[in-house]
Amino acid sequence: MKTSLHLHLPGWARRLLRPLLDPYRRYRHARYIHAARVVMGLMVSILITTGLNLPHGEWASVTMLIVIGGLQHHGNIGKKSVERAYGTLIGAALGLAVVAQQNYLDMPLLTWLLMSLACGFFAYHAIGKGGYTALLSAITLFIVAGHGYNPITDGLWRTVDILIGIVLALAFSFALPLYAVYSWRYNLATGLRDCATVHGRIISGQSVNADEHLKLMAKLNANMVQLRSLMPSVSKEVHISTTELDAIQRHFRMCLSTLEILANLRPSGSDQQAMAQLQLCLASENRHIRRQLIGMARALRDGATERLERTREVAEPCEVPAQLTGYRLLTLQLADNIDGLQQRLAKTAKRWKI
Numbered sequence: 001m002k003t004s005l006h007l008h009l010p011g012w013a014r015r016l017l018r019p020l021l022d023p024y025r026r027y028r029h030a031r032y033i034h035a036a037r038v039v040m041g042l043m044v045s046i047l048i049t050t051g052l053n054l055p056h057g058e059w060a061s062v063t064m065l066i067v068i069g070g071l072q073h074h075g076n077i078g079k080k081s082v083e084r085a086y087g088t089l090i091g092a093a094l095g096l097a098v099v100a101q102q103n104y105l106d107m108p109l110l111t112w113l114l115m116s117l118a119c120g121f122f123a124y125h126a127i128g129k130g131g132y133t134a135l136l137s138a139i140t141l142f143i144v145a146g147h148g149y150n151p152i153t154d155g156l157w158r159t160v161d162i163l164i165g166i167v168l169a170l171a172f173s174f175a176l177p178l179y180a181v182y183s184w185r186y187n188l189a190t191g192l193r194d195c196a197t198v199h200g201r202i203i204s205g206q207s208v209n210a211d212e213h214l215k216l217m218a219k220l221n222a223n224m225v226q227l228r229s230l231m232p233s234v235s236k237e238v239h240i241s242t243t244e245l246d247a248i249q250r251h252f253r254m255c256l257s258t259l260e261i262l263a264n265l266r267p268s269g270s271d272q273q274a275m276a277q278l279q280l281c282l283a284s285e286n287r288h289i290r291r292q293l294i295g296m297a298r299a300l301r302d303g304a305t306e307r308l309e310r311t312r313e314v315a316e317p318c319e320v321p322a323q324l325t326g327y328r329l330l331t332l333q334l335a336d337n338i339d340g341l342q343q344r345l346a347k348t349a350k351r352w353k354i
Contacts, residue, residue: 024182041068041172044172045165045168056157063164064172067165079233084132091136091141091144092144095143095144108148115147119142122137184234199286203286213263220256224249231246238352238354240351255341277324292342303353
């Protein structure tokens with residue numbers, strides 16, 4: 001999947017605009033791009049509503065901020081825009097109905113009761129799936145109807161302004177889109193490199209209680225949580241099932257857990273003979289683990305997916321003391337788990353390599 005802009009630009013233009021078209025640079029400067037996009041969107045919103053002299057035009061700008069202000073990823077913006085549209089239409093229809101019955105019956109207590117009951121219904125559905133739509137329906141009801149005394153024309157104009165805001169939000173979400181899959185790829189690549197660093201510290205006998213090691217493990221745990229939060233948006237953007245993404249996440253989590261156990265099972269630094277025997281026996285597996293971790297990180301970072309086609313070398317069996325059997329088996333399990341992650345990434349590479 002590539003943007004149409006990237007497909008139709010000539011070579012010299014691509015080179016000139018490389019800082020904007022390069023996914024990694026856009027990922028690194030996502031905050032600035034998002035802020036600039038919101039600024040431009042608001043300026044266009046103000047110019048349109050002011051230039052056309054639309055009543056209550058500020059609601060177009062408010063809607064733009066609600067839809068894209070706190071959402072930088074393209075997948076989230078599309079989802080929130082659709083939910084906002086449904087919420088707007090439902091709330092506006094009810095608001096206009098409330099204003100109409102107030103004008104006809106002129107019974108304020110009945111109007112307030114109906115509005116309160118409607119918002120109670122929305123509050124019930126605001127907890128759970130579709131909660132954003134329900135909440136926005138209640139808010140739009142009050143925006144359009146006020147306390148029942150707003151003129152119907154005001155309600156109609158506010159509805160139009162909100163819909164304009166939604167359209168503009170969607171339009172600007174396509175301007176240099178910040179895909180969640182970028183964050184997912186590069187965060188996973190960073191996590192795999194950090195796993196390689198942790199593994200290197202373990203097999204080289206460095207302290208696993210030092211602040212540097214503990215900070216690295218804390219960073220990996222935070223990285224894993226962030227990857228989990230990106231999965232729904234990534235699934236929508238590149239059409240990889242959440243089941244497949246969850247399987248990739250599970251391999252990454254198992255890699256981290258195995259490294260933590262290996263750090264605790266490693267022979268003490270004073271047992272030099274045991275350490276030397278382990279390094280000799282597991283040399284092939286350790287090389288394979290590092291090569292795979294770095295290779296997957298580079299494939300995710302640079303799109304070099306040919307690195308995901310490497311096969312595992314068959315190591316000669318060796319004997320270790322009984323007390324080191326658990327460490328050896330865990331190392332083999334780590335290598336198998338990393339191979340499984342490589343296969344998952346290779347299988348989905350055509351979708352996440354955008």
